[in-house]
Amino acid sequence: MDKKERVEQFLKRGIAEIYPSKELFKKVLLSNKKLSIYIGVDATGPEIHIGHAVGLWKLRELQEMGHQIILLIGDFTGMIGDPSGRDTTRKPLTKEQTRENAKKYKEQVSKILAFKNTKNPAKIVYNSKWLSKVSLSELLKLASNFTFQQFIERDMFQKRIKEGKPIFLHELLYPLMQAYDGFSLKVDAELGGTDQTFNMLIGRELINKLLKKEKFVITVPLLTGLDGRKMSKSYFNTIPIRDLPNDMFAKVMSVKDSLIPEYFELATNVEENLISEVKADISNGKNQFEWKKRLAFEVVKRYHGEKSAKKAEIWFVNTIQNKQFPSDAKRVYISKKSLNIIDLLTSIGAVSTKSEAKRIVTQGGVDINGNQVKDKNEIIKIGKDIKVKVGKHKFYIISVKK
Amino acid sequence: MDKKERVEQFLKRGIAEIYPSKELFKKVLLSNKKLSIYIGVDATGPEIHIGHAVGLWKLRELQEMGHQIILLIGDFTGMIGDPSGRDTTRKPLTKEQTRENAKKYKEQVSKILAFKNTKNPAKIVYNSKWLSKVSLSELLKLASNFTFQQFIERDMFQKRIKEGKPIFLHELLYPLMQAYDGFSLKVDAELGGTDQTFNMLIGRELINKLLKKEKFVITVPLLTGLDGRKMSKSYFNTIPIRDLPNDMFAKVMSVKDSLIPEYFELATNVEENLISEVKADISNGKNQFEWKKRLAFEVVKRYHGEKSAKKAEIWFVNTIQNKQFPSDAKRVYISKKSLNIIDLLTSIGAVSTKSEAKRIVTQGGVDINGNQVKDKNEIIKIGKDIKVKVGKHKFYIISVKK
CATH class of the missing domain: 1.10.240.10 (Tyrosyl-Transfer RNA Synthetase)
Structure with a gap:
């Protein structure tokens, strides 16, 4: 695939919108300029799902075209919590939690972006590096570039206002922190989900104003959840x-x-x-x-x-x-000859809590030797080996330890 | 006058409102507790007028009752500019301007409050001392105590919103800075004009929350301007x-x-x-x-x-x-025998700008030897001494320098 084809493919699939325009971004992609492009994540949860990955795969395309990808871990902003897509206020994380999440996050992203063995490895940066040094006067100077009317236009703020729910002042300031990230990094482009459009455009405006340069904003669609609701x-x-x-x-x-x-x-x-x-x-x-x-x-x-x-x-x-019991089902030995179904499920590690065990039994998700167990007080006898199926795809063969 | 009379007089005259209540404040004033009470001024302009003085005289009463008066010079907040009573955004002052204004301000306040030769001299503090050290994370923690819905209740914000005028984010944050002042000073009470009620109550809420103590808020009426409009x-x-x-x-x-x-x-x-x-x-x-x-x-x-x-x-x-020309009118010598009325007024120092001179002449505010000068192009001849009256109470006798 030559460069022109790659660029066209990039623009065609998995892109919601590019600001100021697709045409302008295409022009820059076709030039020889090496761009610096970032994505910001809040490190509020360590788990990346295939919805988050949509944007990361687009960044991989850009990385393969030779651009510098920057993964910004919002360890500072994670301590505030972006109110994006939430209609209630997030509980701030501790510094330690954000560090731990960030580490796990990088491990997962490595499946998509190259952090080594390439001429343009992706970089990881932490926004506490600059945001922890911002003083009140700097913040006020930044803030003076924007009006509150502009900020409350964000759809999730509008939603809260209409529902009479509070928007705390620190949440209102969130887009300003994100804008400062882009300014500190002096990036050429930012990529994010469509729910980040507002924040990313505020960042674009700040870079336009303070650095007199363009910052492209690339938005990718939000993948719908398996059941048709918002993926969450x-x-x-x-x-x-x-x-x-x-x-x-x-x-x-x-x-x-x-x-x-x-x-x-x-x-x-x-x-x-x-x-x-x-x-x-x-x-x-x-x-x-x-x-x-x-x-x-x-x-x-x-x-x-x-x-x-x-x-x-x-x-x-x-x-x-075809509902076959798999030949490679996990074999587990237990010491008791009979025990309650709930204790059985927890002791073999099929569930992590007793309440999860109860929920699965109640929902009819447990079969023993092909028969559904419905009573959460049922006592299971283990004379010879029993075959246990938990949920749709967890299988165990259980024997009594001799 | 005994203590009880003093307290009653204090509460009776020149007080708009006391929060949480006059009764509670009266009780505290009648106790033996020495209170620490502050007033904040923005140091945006050096001139104190008799309207500003209303609150300062009330503080003098409190000082005479033995309380500690603190005059807070808002050198930091002056660099933002409180949007109080303004429907447009204030231009921020430089650090140097705020220092200069503060110095002139103290000189004038000394006519009302005692800064020396008393057992409880009034203190002057500058809010840059603590606000310049506030970090972004501290600010965000502070901000999380309040909602934006609470902040835009301020009447002047509501006015701007209705008129479709911008409220810049740094202005929205202003009450937070003021609240932090009171928190840093750990004061028992704050006094200010009724236009400061909102800010002072936010400060009260913060002190209640963070220090678990009461901060009384004393508001004084705004003196109407000489012409019946707002004094400005x-x-x-x-x-x-x-x-x-x-x-x-x-x-x-x-x-x-x-x-x-x-x-x-x-x-x-x-x-x-x-x-x-x-x-x-x-x-x-x-x-x-x-x-x-x-x-x-x-x-x-x-x-x-x-x-x-x-x-x-x-x-x-x-x-x-009785329209007598005063015997002690200022005597001024000038070098020309005839000159334009505008140049005459500026050269004798009766006005500070040519446009002011034009305005006064056009409004009929200038008499020469008892005759009103109406034409702003009139040439004035100074053969022998002439008597010049400018406005209602500036008088000059002008002679040609020999």
């Missing part, structure tokens, strides 16, 4: 990118049919003409299951490679689709 | 407290009749029963001119003493009331 950890409708292949495969298989084309477009790198085929079929209600398996295969392939993706598919077909 | 330097309807006696006397004489009782109440220290007499007469349209002379006498006496007040009254009666 609290809805259990995300797929973390560090999920194991089988889990990832099974989760993709639970996506709503209508979302299949969107997922192909944003969560895989299959070619454009395949996506057209998918769109045509899905809108005619054809081959949903087959396309979904292809989708799951492509998503797993992206994070774990083709071999793992194939194995996950076989596992899925045998175990979930 | 830009309306030329104020009386600076460093005006010379004659000027001060003449200016008081220009006050609107209906304001005479208010001025007696807030700008003099005559007794209550005299004020009742004044009110009765003015509401019946009686003795306005005589009361106004008494008022002018009392105001001048307050700042310059009784002797000067008497002299000023005699000057006023002879020169203004």
Whole structure:
């Protein structure tokens, strides 16, 4: 693929909007200029899901074109908490929590961006480096570049205002911190989800004013959650990118049919003409299951490679689709000959808390030797080996320790 | 006057409101507690007028009761500019300007508060001492105590919002700085004009929250300008407290009749029963001119003493009331035998700019040898001495230098 093709592909897929314009950014991408482009993350949660990854994959394309990618860990801003997309106020993190999250974050991003063994490795920076040194007078000077009327235009602020919910002053100032990040880094472009548009444009305005230079703002679409709602950890409708292949495969298989084309477009790198085929079929209600398996295969392939993706598919077909108990189920030895179902589930590590165990049993998610266990007080006897299935894809063979 | 009488007098006159209540403040004043009470001024302009002085005189009463008065010079906040009572944004001052203003400010306040030769001298503090050390994270922590909805309740913000005028973010943060002042000083009370009520109550809330103690907020009424509008330097309807006696006397004489009782109440220290007499007469349209002379006498006496007040009254009666040209008019020698009226006024120092000269001539404010000069292009010949009257009370005898 030559440079022109790469640039065109970059602009065509997975981009919501580019400010001031796609045309201008295209011109710069086609020139020989090496750009410095950043994405900011708040380090409020350590888990990257395939929705977050949409923007990271776009950055990988830019990295492959030779540009300098900067991953900004908002350890300072994480202590405030961006109110983006929230209608309640976030609890600030401690310094220690942000550091810990940042470390885990980098590990995961390494699956997508190259931090070494390349001529232009991605860089990681922490915004506490400059924001912890900003004084009140500097802040006030910065603040004087903007009006409060401008700031409350943000959609989530408008939402809170209409609902009579408080917007705390430190939250109102959040976009100013983010703008200062871009100013300190003297970047040429910033990339983020469409929910970050406002903040990124405030940053663009500040760089325009103070540095008299352009800062491109590239927004990427927000991937819809598996169930059709906004993708959010609290809805259990995300797929973390560090999920194991089988889990990832099974989760993709639970996506709503209508979302299949969107997922192909944003969560895989299959070619454009395949996506057209998918769109045509899905809108005619054809081959949903087959396309979904292809989708799951492509998503797993992206994070774990083709071999793992194939194995996950076989596992899925045998175990979930054809309901076979897998031959490689985990073998666990326990010391008691009989015990309560809840204690059983926790002692084999199938769940992490007793309340999770109760929830799964109540929802009918536990089978023992092919029979659903419905009573959370049921006592399980383990004479010979028993086969336990928990949720859709956790399998155990349990024996009494001799 | 015993303590109880003093306290009652303090609460009766020149007080708009006390938060949380007059009753509670009275109780504390009657106890033996020595309070620390502050007033903040922005040091944006060096001139104190009799309107500003209303609060300072109330503080003097408190000082005489033995309390610690703190005069806070807002050298830091002056660099932002409080948007109070303004519907446009103030230009920030430089550090140097605030220092210079503060120095002049202290000189003037010394006419009212005792800075030495007393057991409880008033103290001067500068808020740059602590505000210049506030970091961004401290500010954000402070800010998290308040919501933006609370802050935009301020009447002048509401006014700007309705008129579609911008409120810059640094202005929105202003009350927070002021609140921090009170917190740093750990004061028991703050005094200010009613236009400061909002800011002072935010400060009270912060002290309540962070120090778990009460901060009384004492508001004093705003003295109306001489012409019945809001008192403001830009309306030329104020009386600076460093005006010379004659000027001060003449200016008081220009006050609107209906304001005479208010001025007696807030700008003099005559007794209550005299004020009742004044009110009765003015509401019946009686003795306005005589009361106004008494008022002018009392105001001048307050700042310059009784002797000067008497002299000023005699000057006023002879020169203004009976239109005599004063025998002690300023004698000025000039080198030209004839010149344009505008150049004449500027060269004798009667005005500070040509545009001021033009305005006064156009308004009919200039007499030469008893004849009004109306044409701003008129050429004045100075054969023998001429008598020049500018405005109501500037008199010059001009001779040609030999």
